[in-house]
């Protein structure tokens with residue numbers, strides 16, 4: 001995986017992002033030169049992944065304040081970015097952190113401070129990812145002890161470097177295990193309807209990590225067959241009681257894992273934990289366009305990208321982008337703080353300030 005953060009970088013007084021709507025077929029970099037462009041990139045999932053959309057929102061504030069550091073400009077930019085996607089608390093955590101850094105300053109100082117605060121958020125996420133990798137590796141090594149053959153892992157959606165400012169969350173322990181020479185294989189769940197699993201397969205192929213892409217619906221059967229040793233997924237918002245919102249389909253995998261005694265872990269930085277949210281029932285679940293269910297994007301046999309209509313435009317469809325896995329189905333939460341039981345998050349609540357990651 002890359003040493004730098006190719007998903008998002010500053011270039012002068014603009015930012016450049018990797019357009020994830022074009023992957024895995026095209027690596028296209030897009031320059032964002034305004035608040036509206038940054039908001040659109042988050043809303044349309046050109047950038048995606050809870051920590052990455054938080055960092056992008058932070059840079060969106062910097063874009064907004066380049067020529068106007070007024071309270072009104074700051075408030076308008078904050079409101080615009082908060083409205084882009086409701087579930088990933090990292091977006092709101094990053095915007096809260098930007099507010100805390102900028103509000104006390106005179107308007108004239110806010111532009112430079114915004115760029116610095118956004119860079120700090122990005123660097124902090126990368127550091128948190130590295131720590132998640134270390135803690136997750138220790139868990140995988142203990143799981144692998146005494147076993148023969150590769151450790152059979154499963155993940156859902158994409159919680160790799162594409163979704164963060166570092167090496168990823170759920171994929172960080174996987175990359176760390178591969179780098180440490182631990183024999184692993186990863187079942188990669190395709191993740192309808194936006195197919196972020198294809199992004200995970202793309203990442204793992206580039207890193208040389210053995211993996212197999214599966215349809216979402218194959219996951220339960222593989223666990224029933226005893227072919228999965230551990231599931232690690234990311235998160236978009238973890239409530240104070242440990243209930244966790246993640247990409248839709250996560251809950252189904254957690255139920256199957258519970259039925260077959262398969263360890264099921266969440267990997268997420270502290271910026272994904274929302275101590276202001278008492279339980280999963282209070283987590284807002286994003287409803288995206290039903291067209292994402294009706295239409296898929298892909299590559300034709302001729303190598304042209306295409307949108308394929310699976311269902312008629314009037315076909316009834318609904319598209320919750322996330323679901324909530326109850327804390328009782330989780331074995332632990334792997335963060336930069338170590339690995340905590342889902343009902344043990346209170347031990348780090350006092351550190352869940354804007355100063356932390």
Ligand SMILES: CSC[C@H]1O[C@H](OP(=O)(O)O)[C@H](O)[C@@H]1O
Pocket residue numbers: 048049050051156157158159160163164168169170196233234235236246247248321
């Ligand atoms: C470390 S990414 C966490 C999380 O974000 C993804 O959602 P989306 O692709 O809609 O932005 C997915 O739920 C990942 O697990």
